[in-house]
Amino acid sequence: MPPSFVYRITKYDPADREEHGQYTGSEDTVSDHGPVEAAYLAAIAAFAEASDMGRLEIREPGVSGFVHFGAEPRFEGHGLGGLFPPDLTGYHDGAEVTLPVALELVRAMLRESGAWCRLEAGDVFTVHVGWDQSVYVGSHRPCADAVTRTRELGLFPEAITTSPYAAELDEPEAVEAADTDFWARVRAKLAAGQTLLLEEAYVRNAARWHRLTAENLDAVRAGFSPRALLTVWPDLKTDVGAVLAALPAEGSVEFVWEARDGMISHAIVDDTEYQELTALVAGARAASALSLYADERHPLLYAVLPDSDGVVRARW
Known part of the structure; x- marks a missing residue:
């Protein structure tokens, strides 16, 4: 009430x-x-x-x-x-x-x-x-x-x-809890030899990005912010040039890349900024371009971290 x-x-x-x-x-x-x-x-x-x-x-x-x-x-x-x-x-x-x-x-x-x-x-x-x-x-x-x-x-x-x-x-979007079943699905994908990209939205409009492997999953999980919204994407592509070449002729995208030192960054760019983006990501080891349109964004999984009692209280 x-x-x-x-x-x-x-x-x-x-x-x-x-x-x-x-x-x-x-x-x-x-x-x-x-x-x-x-x-x-x-x-x-x-x-x-x-x-x-x-x-x-x-x-x-x-x-x-x-x-x-x-x-x-x-x-x-x-x-x-x-x-x-x-x-x-x-x-x-x-x-x-x-x-x-x-x-x-x-x-x-x-x-x-x-x-x-x-x-x-x-x-x-x-x-x-x-x-x-x-x-x-x-x-x-x-x-x-x-x-x-x-x-x-x-x-x-x-x-x-x-x-x-x-x-x-407000009408928060219905999302599942990042519970045992959720992590079992993540582990199953990792066990199949996949590397996954995970977006950790810790507050609205701010996120950290992680490349998940079977070896680092537990360490990454330990650093999550409470009640974060977790979105699992396919892994970054190692052919950064091909990702750049496939950017849409018009509009904006979210570009995610991993630098030589392993740091993952992201930026919202439009078609007028592609030249600057190419210079910014020079030497990147891997990258991906994610659409900003809801009907074109297709994550593999997403869920919200519950509190210690298993209840999801974050109103995402």
């Missing part, structure tokens, strides 16, 4: 909205990186305090992808520098963070730095950021003092039925 009391917090005076709810005032739709931004964070802190929330869980974390929709430029490290290491260890679905870290995540989202997530405490508290500096807070309590504090901060808390970004409104 979602929280019973939900508020939209904005810097936009409801009196400046037209009949369909569109804001017509003069407030900017980006963060001021200053006192107004600080007011948002203070308001969220007030709601968290009123709800007895000292820690929150990260849900559906993501970073900037191929297309960047933010009004501000991309930030290096997706705005997560200082909160998480460069490899984003600790930034995954289900990770618990303290309230101060949660507020810094909200700051990054207000600045449209590239990172986005929901912050939750079961069905009793939630906070997430929508378009144009709209913040949605839900609680199992009415939080009257927090509502008053938000108004004192110069912001406008509006009671609403539900957030348009509520997790309950």
